[in-house]
Amino acid sequence: MHVHHGARRSDATRVTLLTEGTYPHSHGGVSVWCDQLVRGMPDLEFDVVAVTGTGHEPVVWELPAQVSRVWSVPMWGAPPEGEPPRGRARRRLAHSYERFLAALLDPCAEDGFAPALYTMARAAADGSLSPFLRGDRAVSVLASVWNRPGLVVREARPSLHDALTATGLLEHALRPLTAPVPSDGVTHAVSGGVAVLPGLAALERYGTPLLLTEHGVYLRERYLGYRTAPYRWPVKAVVLGFFRLLAEETYRRAALITPGNRYNRLWEEQGGAAPESIRTVYNGVDPAEFPPAGPEPEGLTLSWAGRVDPIKDLETLIRAFSLVREQLPDVRLRLFGGTPRGGEAYRERCEALAAELGHADAVTFEGRVDDIKDAYAAGTVVMLSSISEGFPFTLIEAMSCGRATVSTDVGGVREAVGDTGLVVPPRDPAAMAAAALELLAEPGRRAAMGEAARLRVIEQFTLRRTIDTFRAIYQELPDLDRTVTPAPEPVRSLAL
Template identity: 70%
Template structure:
């Protein structure tokens, strides 16, 4: 049985009374990567705050990649896969009542005229999740037939694609897995639930707000909905299945934005998506990621061989194929150049890595491109290159970029998310999926050591002035205290004649309804 599983952790420093349930998906504390680093820094930086972690995972059996400190009081896994909680399928009136609510849920996903039914239908399903009845009911043939009947109606957009029963079975199975986090229950006395991404991680926070009125805080590093749009392009399902799932993710994003007492994007680019999704502007506060400049000091001498380095997880969203194509153009001008790629390959991305390796061989640069796996000290990845590259098609405010900047390395990055906000004039920014422009920028920096040095020095100063970890932690401490009503009066009181920020006024007025 792979239902929610909670593990207590050891005791720690006495808390200040603030309690935060951190909601994650595929990141902390079970995997490495930028968002996981951010979570660890946040938790480590507040030893006087009680943290609980509810982690949406793959199977629930993933080992811990981080050792949480003692003030992380519990870790609850919410696995999407594996055998669901053991519960007999409902029958008779119980099943009919459930299916009536489920039909309302599906109608909201498929019919624009019914979208306003989504919140009530979602919380109706949530009522059945902790017992296991939700998963059990969705695994019945009747649940698939409800969808098969509904999405062939002439008034529904999916009807034109002639969805089949096989499509209905596929879509119902995807929904059953996606809705499993509804079984997660934050404690009634939790001060704040804090989702560190949109999407499935937000589900327990939405339920806690619905049931207990618990303040819900949403931080988006990348735009979850945009990334689902990008990823579903490559999925093998027919259009009706994709339409249903993207409808779910879109309405889930809108409900998250509507419910959140405060939304804290990591950059202004995300803010535009959040406003478009219905978040009132006064409930949005941009909080940039920060690093400790002392932990990422100047990297020291550059390699003698012209080298481009990259760090991150090997994943299609990082678009390593464009980087490899760009490097092939660089290699044509600088035959001794090397490309060193640092970072692990998550489960499920093995074929993507193999395709990248094959592309390098096909382009005749296989011996000059090395996949070096996870590095013990990430600073070594930045020091390995004369120039640090970022080739992603989607980012929030990427840690690898500001870490490399703190190390004093010049960078070439794609113009996505908050990259331009991070770099300013201290690096080169190029369009995504454009190997020619990327190669041109990399060659410019490799061939101009004075420019490279000036940009590297400016990048480190920019981090010290604007993007420090201390600023990030201080801001979230203040937000936690405001949301939970525990901020000391002498801190909360504005200076004479000073107006409180619009987001703080919204919190004081009660946040979301």
């Protein structure tokens, strides 16, 4: 789906945002960040290449005039149009695909990943990659590669079903290579992973500089997600091998990497990024839009805001709340935020857990709220229970509203909070409950923490600072030498 919005201004710097599952087709923290970035630079020109689910997702953000075009690239809708290659072209593509798969499965063959990827990118541009990957030849190539003597994956006895499954997953993951690639300006991937593919293709084909911003660590989240994925090990080895080598190629080739916290920087350096190519840029909020929340609610209340998703680990929060309620029977837990399509089963599981623990009457799922400030004002203490985060908007928004917080020690949370809130280990209901009880028992301490939290946001995490930093980066990157010097050989600690 292509959305055209306004006329292009030839004198404006062109930025092509690369997104996956976020702006402008869904709400959430990264989408808010994208909208703020675009609106904060009305003099620049933006396009968006958005990786979506089916391609039928509506645009849910009102696009400002500086967003000229939106291309939706569906990963799970109808396959891209095109014809399979024939003759010599088919043999060349099969050879590159074999080299690509060998890189995913054999540590000694990883140097073949990038050349094979860019050959496949050219095949995707002419419409032949997806039809090839949906054919029998691609399946037979995989079956041949992972049964080579000496490969660890061979010991798991991969089946034909495994080969069909893994080939299908790769075909979907590579569909973003069919997106149009900009020949000028800057590409800005707002996450790692498959959203970066058009940016890498543009860099290889035209030398278009690639900027990568990681809010969370995409590779780490894939590792977490595939722990419970319903696939056998051979399939996971192929798919996670792809995500790992894609991350390393992105870290090596990006002109600049702007993690949202210092924790992400560790993954990026271990993945092969040159330290001088990394510049931490924190998320920011407008303190005027998130003023002090005012009086606390009449009854003791824990509030949470976000999307209902396993990575937010609401089960740990509900278990912690159960322990809190053993000491304070009248306390409530209010959960604000929408449930993404496909996430209904997780919400039902959380609701069932609350009922099983005997707290269905005190745990309420409020859904999306018109004004997110209401979610923070509703809490005596604002909670964050995630197992993975970048530099979470909900946390700095709650801090700007002057609320004391209890958060899990993931990503950039500790960098955000400093000493203005309590930080506990992830997946530890007892520690979370103890911290919540500590703050619920001390209104004076809560008030002091809330005041300090708002001051910390004003001093360090304002939206204006974030926008000014990215404006300077956008103007800087096109002037850089487009010849990318390979980074040192990556440390293999990111491997499975």
